[in-house]
Amino acid sequence: MKSNSRNLVMAAMFGGRRGGRPAVGNPTSIACHGLMERAKVSFPEAHLNARAMAELALAGHEEVGFDTVMPEYSVVQEAAALGAQVDWGDRDKMPDVKEFPNADFSDIVVPPDFLEKPSCRVVLDALSILRRHVGGRVAIIGKVMGPWTMSYHMAGTQNFLLAVGMGESDKVTKMLRQLMPVTVAFINAQFAAGADIVVLADHATRNLVGPYHYQEYLLPIHQEITAQVGGPLILHVCGNCSDRLELFAESGVDAYHFEWQVDAREAVRRIGDRVSLAGNINNPQVLLQGRPEDVHHQARYAIAAGVHLIGPECAIPLSTPIENLKAIVAAAREGW
Amino acid sequence: MSDHLDRIKAAVIGGRHGEIKALVQQALEAGADPSTLINDALIAAMDVVGTDFGAGRIFVPEMLVSAVTMKAGLDVVKPRLAAGESRSRGTVVMATVKGDLHDIGKNLVSMMLEGAGFKVMDLGVDLSVEKLVDQVRTIQPDILGLSALLTTTMPEMQKVIGELQRQGLRDRVKVLVGGAPVDPGFAEKIGADGYGANAAEAVALARRIVDAKG
Ligand code: B12
Numbered sequence: 001m002k003s004n005s006r007n008l009v010m011a012a013m014f015g016g017r018r019g020g021r022p023a024v025g026n027p028t029s030i031a032c033h034g035l036m037e038r039a040k041v042s043f044p045e046a047h048l049n050a051r052a053m054a055e056l057a058l059a060g061h062e063e064v065g066f067d068t069v070m071p072e073y074s075v076v077q078e079a080a081a082l083g084a085q086v087d088w089g090d091r092d093k094m095p096d097v098k099e100f101p102n103a104d105f106s107d108i109v110v111p112p113d114f115l116e117k118p119s120c121r122v123v124l125d126a127l128s129i130l131r132r133h134v135g136g137r138v139a140i141i142g143k144v145m146g147p148w149t150m151s152y153h154m155a156g157t158q159n160f161l162l163a164v165g166m167g168e169s170d171k172v173t174k175m176l177r178q179l180m181p182v183t184v185a186f187i188n189a190q191f192a193a194g195a196d197i198v199v200l201a202d203h204a205t206r207n208l209v210g211p212y213h214y215q216e217y218l219l220p221i222h223q224e225i226t227a228q229v230g231g232p233l234i235l236h237v238c239g240n241c242s243d244r245l246e247l248f249a250e251s252g253v254d255a256y257h258f259e260w261q262v263d264a265r266e267a268v269r270r271i272g273d274r275v276s277l278a279g280n281i282n283n284p285q286v287l288l289q290g291r292p293e294d295v296h297h298q299a300r301y302a303i304a305a306g307v308h309l310i311g312p313e314c315a316i317p318l319s320t321p322i323e324n325l326k327a328i329v330a331a332a333r334e335g336w
Numbered sequence: 337m338s339d340h341l342d343r344i345k346a347a348v349i350g351g352r353h354g355e356i357k358a359l360v361q362q363a364l365e366a367g368a369d370p371s372t373l374i375n376d377a378l379i380a381a382m383d384v385v386g387t388d389f390g391a392g393r394i395f396v397p398e399m400l401v402s403a404v405t406m407k408a409g410l411d412v413v414k415p416r417l418a419a420g421e422s423r424s425r426g427t428v429v430m431a432t433v434k435g436d437l438h439d440i441g442k443n444l445v446s447m448m449l450e451g452a453g454f455k456v457m458d459l460g461v462d463l464s465v466e467k468l469v470d471q472v473r474t475i476q477p478d479i480l481g482l483s484a485l486l487t488t489t490m491p492e493m494q495k496v497i498g499e500l501q502r503q504g505l506r507d508r509v510k511v512l513v514g515g516a517p518v519d520p521g522f523a524e525k526i527g528a529d530g531y532g533a534n535a536a537e538a539v540a541l542a543r544r545i546v547d548a549k550g
């Protein structure tokens with residue numbers, strides 16, 4: 001916890017009391033076809049229109065019972081504002097970057113009106129709408145990509161990772177440093193717009209890079225980011241990151257959102273005294289293909305392990321059944 | 337001679353892309369047999385790299401650099417292969433299926449197959465069933481390699497196999513599948529001819545298929 005005025009006062013208000021039951025939250029998207037039908041909005045509209053974006057987020061609280069609302073479903077809002085060509089997809093397909101503007105590692109030029117570009121403005125406006133509707137009652141979560149993920153989008157993932165492998169640390173660091181102010185500015189703007197918490201998503205996952213890459217390139221940058229922003233931050237890095245939990249705990253974030261592949265008990269044991277843990281119900285086997293009983297089982301395991309905020313491990317597949325999301329809420333309502 | 341081969345192997349494993357061309361050149365000048373050099377140094381090195389990656393000792397950046405290093409070495413050896421030896425071992429068409437943009441794994445498989453002497457036509461990502469079947473008809477490859485990283489795009493693989501069947505092309509091409517969510521059970525269920533968990537397995541499979549053909 002960063003000792004700024006707001007955090008100190010909030011901590012003083014609750015004095016470490018944990019309430020009557022565990023909280024259910026979604027640091028990443030729980031948009032799915034069932035929720036789209038109930039909110040009467042669809043993709044790509046919900047990426048591009050603030051009202052649609054907010055409606056879909058609200059459905060997560062009103063229709064499913066989550067304690068959070070999180071209105072950003074894609075991972076490319078920043079990249080689009082920085083000039084990457086984005087295909088916004090459709091009801092069945094998440095947006096993707098089509099062309100990488102800085103594949104040659106040329107300088108990234110951050111437009112001075114970056115926060116006013118439509119793909120950023122829409123998120124800020126959606127957060128403000130949510131604030132007006134549920135402020136003070138439901139936790140409002142914003143989401144911002146970190147410099148590592150943005151580099152995948154600006155340079156192309158393979159291209160970026162090749163530069164890392166080649167040891168071209170000047171090139172890599174320059175790109176990360178040029179993107180860092182984007183992350184900081186967008187996080188601060190999301191707090192100002194009404195977010196209670198912001199997720200910092202930065203995919204330095206074990207499926208791609210080693211803990212030593214995180215430590216060398218990204219940890220110092222995460223430490224600078226967390227020093228420069230205000231409120232509570234949740235770090236999201238998916239994949240099996242058991243080999244770098246302690247490094248994440250050093251980044252200065254308040255919580256880590258993690259996958260089922262990392263055992264909840266182990267995560268709590270290793271870093272639970274320094275950061276809160278959010279997650280970690282399995283998406284592909286359990287939320288997508290499992291039965292509500294399976295979801296219930298994993299949710300109770302996570303609660304018993306001491307995970308602080310129960311929810312899916314990552315952005316859920318679009319065809320996830322709503323019943324399975326509701327099973328998380330039901331498990332949490334059984335209390336501690 | 338094995339000294340030269342060891343040094344080349346170590347350079348590929350270590351991703352020392354700046355040194356590889358000179359090392360290969362030296363080995364050739366010292367009289368190394370080009371195809372031994374390819375099999376026992378360049379490809380053997382990538383087998384080690386693939387194993388290290390599978391075991392979590394190295395990660396994608398290192399694997400990409402090793403692959404680039406292997407290719408640079410290969411470029412030096414290739415012109416030295418005798419006419420018979422330079423004949424390709426077979427043709428492979430590689431692609432990521434419709435709706436899927438993940439291509440790092442597929443690219444690694446393509447590079448390794450190329451290293452192993454296959455002629456590889458990499459069609460890229462987001463390939464529709466129609467396009468893939470058309471390409472199989474035109475290129476007439478020995479092997480079609482399909483990659484999918486999303487549970488939502490895995491069914492595309494089955495559609496491709498179904499369409500090959502419908503168009504009477506299924507007997508002419510072996511279909512290999514791969515990608516993180518794919519497993520041997522799924523491969524069998526959809527009627528694929530093989531599944532590879534990593535690039536090294538992909539090469540072994542492709543070799544087996546081509547050798548069986550004679
Ligand atoms: C890198 C990555 C991306 C990059 C892709 C960049 C690129 N150019 O490829 C970006 C950021 C663009 C991306 C986007 C998305 N991604 Co992604 N991504 C990954 C990640 C982290 C790593 C994949 C990778 O490259 N691995 C390294 C390579 C070397 O391994 P590999 O691909 O498995 O390949 C090896 C073997 O499988 C095999 N192989 C591969 N192909 C073939 C083919 C044959 C024939 C054979 C024999 C063998 C073989 O050999 C390879 C070498 O050893 C995975 C996490 C994971 N667990 O895999 C998620 C992951 C695959 N992504 C996921 C998701 C959900 C997405 C998005 C929908 C995110 C979003 N919300 O927008 C989009 C979808 C975009 C699209 N339409 O495809 C999910 C998929 C969940 C699921 N099971 O369906 C994963 C699993 C992450 C997660 N835990 O949720 N992603």
